[in-house]
Amino acid sequence: xxxxxxxxxxxxxxxxxxxxxxxxxxxxxxxxxxxxxxxxxxxxxxxxxxxxxxxxxxxxxxxxxxxxxxxxxxxxxxxxxxxxxxxxxxxxxxxxxxxxxxxxxxxxxxxxxxxxxxxxxxxxxxxxxxxxxxxxxxxxxxxxxxxxxxxxxxxxxxxxxxxxxxxxxxxxxxxxxxxxxxxxxxxxxxxxxxxxxxxxxxxxxxxxxxxxxxxxxxxxxxxxxxxxxxxxxxxxxxxxxxxxxxxxxxxxxxxxxxxxxxxxxxxxxxxxxxxxxxxxxxxxxxxxxxxxxxxxxxxxxxxxxxxxxxxxxxxxxxxxxxxxxxxxxxxxxxxxxxxxxxxxxxxxxxxxxxx
Amino acid sequence: xxxxxxxxxxxxxxxxxxxxxxxxxxxxxxxxxxxxxxxxxxxxxxxxxxxxxxxxxxxxxxxxxxxxxxxxxxxxxxxxxxxxxxxxxxxxxxxxxxxxxxxxxxxxxxxxxxxxxxxxxxxxxxxxxxxxxxxxxxxxxxxxxxxxxxxxxxxxxxxxxxxxxxxxxxxxxxxxxxxxxxxxxxxxxxxxxxxxxxxxxxxxxxxxxxxxxxxxxxxxxxxxxxxxxxxxxxxxxxxxxxxxxxxxxxxxxxxxxxxxxxxxxxxxxxxxxxxxxxxxxxxxxxxxxxxxxxxxxxxxxxxxxxxxxxxxxxxxxxxxxxxxxxxxxxxxxxxxxxxxxxxxxxxxxxxxxxxxxxxxxxxxxxxxxxxxxxxxxx
Numbered sequence: 145x146x147x148x149x150x151x152x153x154x155x156x157x158x159x160x161x162x163x164x165x166x167x168x169x170x171x172x173x174x175x176x177x178x179x180x181x182x183x184x185x186x187x188x189x190x191x192x193x194x195x196x197x198x199x200x201x202x203x204x205x206x207x208x209x210x211x212x213x214x215x216x217x218x219x220x221x222x223x224x225x226x227x228x229x230x231x232x233x234x235x236x237x238x239x240x241x242x243x244x245x246x247x248x249x250x251x252x253x254x255x256x257x258x259x260x261x262x263x264x265x266x267x268x269x270x271x272x273x274x275x276x277x278x279x280x281x282x283x284x285x286x287x288x289x290x291x292x293x294x295x296x297x298x299x300x301x302x303x304x305x306x307x308x309x310x311x312x313x314x315x316x317x318x319x320x321x322x323x324x325x326x327x328x329x330x331x332x333x334x335x336x337x338x339x340x341x342x343x344x345x346x347x348x349x350x351x352x353x354x355x356x357x358x359x360x361x362x363x364x365x366x367x368x369x370x371x372x373x374x375x376x377x378x379x380x381x382x383x384x385x386x387x388x389x390x391x392x393x394x395x396x397x398x399x400x401x402x403x404x405x406x407x408x409x410x411x412x413x414x415x416x417x418x419x420x421x422x423x424x425x426x427x428x429x430x431x432x433x434x435x436x437x438x439x440x441x442x443x444x445x446x447x448x449x450x451x452x453x454x455x456x457x458x459x460x461x462x463x464x465x466x467x468x469x470x471x472x473x474x475x476x477x478x479x480x481x482x483x484x485x486x487x488x489x490x491x492x493x494x495x496x497x498x499x
Numbered sequence: 500x501x502x503x504x505x506x507x508x509x510x511x512x513x514x515x516x517x518x519x520x521x522x523x524x525x526x527x528x529x530x531x532x533x534x535x536x537x538x539x540x541x542x543x544x545x546x547x548x549x550x551x552x553x554x555x556x557x558x559x560x561x562x563x564x565x566x567x568x569x570x571x572x573x574x575x576x577x578x579x580x581x582x583x584x585x586x587x588x589x590x591x592x593x594x595x596x597x598x599x600x601x602x603x604x605x606x607x608x609x610x611x612x613x614x615x616x617x618x619x620x621x622x623x624x625x626x627x628x629x630x631x632x633x634x635x636x637x638x639x640x641x642x643x644x645x646x647x648x649x650x651x652x653x654x655x656x657x658x659x660x661x662x663x664x665x666x667x668x669x670x671x672x673x674x675x676x677x678x679x680x681x682x683x684x685x686x687x688x689x690x691x692x693x694x695x696x697x698x699x700x701x702x703x704x705x706x707x708x709x710x711x712x713x714x715x716x717x718x719x720x721x722x723x724x725x726x727x728x729x730x731x732x733x734x735x736x737x738x739x740x741x742x743x744x745x746x747x748x749x750x751x752x753x754x755x756x757x758x759x760x761x762x763x764x765x766x767x768x769x770x771x772x773x774x775x776x777x778x779x780x781x782x783x784x785x786x787x788x789x790x791x792x793x794x795x796x797x798x799x800x801x802x803x804x805x806x807x808x809x810x811x812x813x814x815x816x817x818x819x820x821x822x823x824x825x826x827x828x829x830x831x832x833x834x835x836x837x838x839x840x841x842x843x844x845x846x847x848x849x850x851x852x853x854x855x856x857x858x859x860x861x862x863x864x865x866x867x868x869x870x871x872x873x874x875x876x877x
Contacts, residue, residue, distance in 0.1 A: 145567045146519075147542050147600070150535040157618065160531040162523040169520045194518045227520070245530065250623040 146198060153206050157252075158198070161245040166237035168226065171197055172245065172253055173205035175221040178489045181251050181275070182222025183435060184208035185258025186242070186265075190229040201225045207402075207424060208431075213481035214458060215428040217435050222253045230260035239265050243272030251275050256434055277437045286430035289448060291327030293429025293455040294399045297421050298332075298373055300459035301395045305419055312336035315371040317393065319363075320378025321348040324399040324427075328377060329356050342366040343378075373397055381405040383420075388412050397421035397459075410474035421459050422477035429455060519571060526579050531571065534618040539610035542601065543618065545626055546574035548594035549582040551859050551866070554624050555595025556650075556811060557581040558631025559615070559639075561603040574598045580778075580800060586858045587832060587851065588804040589825065590811040595626045603633035612638050616645030624648055629810055650810040659817040662806035663699035669805030669826040670700070670775045671707045673797050674749055676833035677771040681795055682748075688712035691747040693737065693769070696754025697721070697728045700775045700803075704753060706732045718742040719754070743767055752776040759785045764792065773797035786848035790840075797833055798851040804829060 146158055157174040174182040184205060191197040201223055209221025226242060228234075246255050246269065256278040257266050263280045270276045278286070298316070299309040316332050317340040318325050329339055329352050339358035342365075343349045349360045361369055367382075367390040374391060375398035376382050383396065384405035396403070396418055403423045404410055413420045429452040436448040458480070466476035519531060532545040547555045557578055564570040574596050582594025599615065601607075619626055619642065629651030630636055639649045640656055652658025674692070675685040690713045694705045697719040705728060708715045715734040719725040722739070729736045737745050743766040750769040752758045756778035764785060772779070772794055779799045780786055789796045805826040812822045832854075840850035 146533050147535060147567050150533060151537070151542075154537060155535060157535070158533040160519050160523065160533075162520060162528055162530065164524065164527055194520055248530075248622060248625050250621055252621050 149198070149202050153202060155202055155205065158202070159245065159249070161242065163238075163241035166235060166241045167228075167233070168238050168241045169228070170224055170226045170242055170245065171201045172224040172249070173201040173222060174249075174253055175202075175205040175223075176209040176485065177220035177252060178485050178492070179213060179220050180218040181220060181254050182208070183212060183217070183219035183254045183277075183431070184221060184223040184256070186224040186226060186255045186261050186269075187258040188226040188228055188230040188234070188260030188265075190233075191225070191227050194227070197225050197227050209485070210478060210481040211424040211428050211431060213484045214425050214462075214477060215432050216454070216458070216484075217432065219254070219431075219435060223258075224253070224255055226261075234265065236268050239268035240272050243269035243276070246275050247273035249275075254438070277434045279437075282437050283434050283443045283445075283448065285323065286433045287323030288327050289433035289452050290324045290399055290427055290430040291331060292449060293432070293452045294324070294328050294375070294377075294397065294426050295331040295335075296453050296456040297426035297459040298375070298395070298397045300456045300463070301373070301397050301419050301421050304460065304463045305394050310336070313338065314373065315340065316373045316375055317361075317366055317369040317371040318342070318352075318358075319366050319374070319376045319382065319398065320400070321345075321352050322378065325375075325377035326352065328375065328399065329358065333357070340366070340369045340371060367391055369393075376400040376403050383409050383413065385409075385412075388416065388418075391416070391418060393418060395419045395421070397426055398423075399427040401427065404474065407474065410472035414472050419463065420473050422462060422474050425458055425462055425477050425480075426455060428458075517568060517572075522572070522575055526575055528575055528578065531575065532618070532622075534615070536610075536614035539608065539614040540601070540606060541599065541611050541614045543597060543599045543615055544570055544574045545618065545622070546578035546596050546598075547626060548575075548578040548596075549859065550593035550625065551863050552582075552586060552593050553591040554593060554627050554648075555581070556585060556590075556592035556627045556807070557595035557597065558651075559597035559599065559628040559634050560631040561599040561601055561607070561633030563602040564598075564600050567600070570598050570600045582859075583851070583855045584800040584804055584807055585811070586855045587801050588808050588811070589828060589832075590808060592627070592811055595628070596631075597626070597628045599634075607638065609641050612641035613645045616642035616649070619648050620646035622648075627814065650813045652813075657813075659809050659813050659819075659822075661699070662809045663703055665805035665809040665822055665826055666775055666803055667700045667703035667707060667805070668823060669808070669829045670704050670751070670753075670773065670802050671711075672827050672830040673802035673833050674708075674751065674771070674773045676830040676837070677749065677773045677795055677797055679834065680837045681770050686712075689714060690749065691716070692749040692751060693718070693742060693745045693747045694734075695719075695739075695742050695750070695752045695758065695774065696776070697724045698754065701751075701753035702728050704751060704775065705734055709733050716745055716747065749773055752779050757781045759789065759796070761785075761788075764788050764794075767792070767794060769794060771795045771797070773802055774799070775803045777803065780848070783848060786846040790846045795837065796847050798836065798847055801833060801836065801851055802829060 159172040161170040204223035212219040254275045303309040315338045321343040333356040341352045341358040342363045352358045367387045370392045373395040374393040377399045380402035437443045462476045466473045530547040534543040578594045578596035585592040627648045636653045654660040679685045692713045693716045718737045718739045720739045743763045746768040749771040751774035753775040760781035808825045836850045840847045
């Protein structure tokens, strides 16, 4: 039931979009617009059922509310999913029809690329609506910004755990060397860290070994690597009952989404004295970067990266809340986001004649 | 926009959940929007069927649906009906419907209708709504403080007010078209007309018919109401349960939906069924059943479009004369539907559908013509 879920998670709006001519079936979920228009990517995926697509859209939209709030952005949380196979079902008409639906919401939802969609798809969407970011030739690939944000977040964790944020001689195990993992490896190596890397694609791992003098381990043993920092930059749910007991690190800080298999795993990490940098806080560089496209004067790389660097302060704030209030870092991240939503929501009570 | 009270909503409660996209594919719907506002307790569904002709226009129903599935089905079905209704009423609006899932007697509040108004406003004019079963013009006075896109407001708020006069005028014109088709003359003198329902529309229609010389019989579940109307305008009264058996030329259902069904159709002793009620057919196949018995049926959504024509006119600055002129066009429109039905040996329901598709296709083609943006004066 759609309303049951909306009620449970506090969503504002869920839009089922259908275009019989292009075959578009999409769901736009808007979770919370206290801070501003809902900003979140458009995912294309061959969901096995409508139910699955609804659940995914609602869950991801809510995640964007928290992420955007924690990143200090004036954007609410939204997400859209197109039901279809990204390899076979794409067309100009499909994305333009989707763009019309985005436009019809009048700017309450701003879309962007996500799993299964590309900057080129966004260009089609942009033919029908202004409410799209991440277009070719604007902010471009967000991975370097995401990696830089993770790098800053790792330093915040080091400062918390060791009282010294230097990476010189620190050992970091990186799981996954895709766009973000690769950029992160470079930043860490340049800062003097020793790298242990793994990837399901051996070529990627060998490239990192070559370029960054990294030690390669098989994908299934990365959890056992003795290190200061474990940086998951690939799959979700890798922090679970099976893996946590194997970890031999002091810090978990990486770019992967939904790293915890279940919320209780945050407590499990804490019990073992492992500091966990909440995923949606440390990996928020990408959204900060792409949101810069909407800044007055348009995208500016220097300003964007300066904003991404504030992830250091955000991670430190989260770790401090956790310490002071005796809660897990995951709970602390939620509180940071919720407090901002409450505080800014209260500002809306103040009447200002429209400018 | 629909003058009737909602009948019981059909469909199984519980059971297998029907895919929303499957239903949208079958009906050709564009969008289904779930709106939720926790503090206001608002749960509303906005269904947009087809916007080829213009913004989706459709009333807002408030109803304590037994399940979400029922609310979804009702909104999809009703919005589809509105596309057809607007297309044939000659107004440039698409089909939409809003349903609020709640009890109109206990769940209304200022916050609820203002929250709804915000959602309507956020769609920027793609959806325009107004009163329907369970909602009143006063509710939309509240919504209006959040959105421009409401119609059917009370006169003192710039609305056109009560639509029953226009609706009954349209039904009267439609009955004339039926008489012309069946008897070759629209003369109502001594024609026997049975009006089912003595509400706002039924009672006005009865008066118009009596004034035109018809022998009118009225019925209502509230017998006292029927008696009062009959004595004030010079009509006869028949018991509500006997209304289908009354011999007459025209049977005019102006109350509930679903009155043309397996039980009632064999009892009808008329040549024409033409009235204001919504969803008169229990099922589409009952149109064929009427045709088989040589009873001419004026499709409900065509003959009762006067109310829609009136509220749509509010968006262009309400003008009563213009509204009555547009409503009078129901008569030639029905004549055309009857002609198509006769020539192709199909039901009037099917013939109306053909005209709907004809108008939508024509309008869709117009949209493919590139028109440079309007130039502004230098």
